[in-house]
Amino acid sequence: MRIAQEGGFASDEETLDPCTYRLVHMFRTMLNSKIQAGVPFNVAVLExxxxxxxxxxxxxxxxxxxxxxxxxxxxxxxxxxxxxxxxGSKIKEADPVSMFTANLLRKMF
Known part of the structure; x- marks a missing residue:
């Protein structure tokens, strides 16, 4: 939780608290399935x-x-x-621009 509040990325996700770890992996799994189907990261987040x-x-x-x-x-x-x-930080198809625009798009739509 502390890392999230400070805005940094966790290089070792094993150090995350259990709830944060669970959420990161749950979202990564859902996003990865969309990306493997050819959807860009920011569109996958929006979907x-x-x-x-x-x-x-x-x-x-x-x-x-x-x-x-x-x-x-x-x-x-x-x-x-x-x-x-x-x-998205551990998904190779998620480039910095699409990661940045992903949350902006989510707030707009």
Missing amino acids: LSNTINIRQLTINNLLSEYSPEELSAIDIDLYSDWIILQA
Whole structure:
């Protein structure tokens, strides 16, 4: 959680807290399946956000580890953006430009 709040990437994802680790790998799996079908990363993120409520899925997972009081101190939108970027950081087809535009597109549509 600390790495996400600071805005950096985790080079060793094993150091992430269990909830963050679970979310990163869940999103990476979903994004990878779309990318393997030929969809660009930023479009895959947009399609995923139109299919599921990323914010609510993030909240539900955080509630398994944190109390509602602790959760109120977390910027869920920033955290879910970071989760998407961290998931993309290990996908070779996700270039920096598509990773940057992915969350912008998600907020616009």
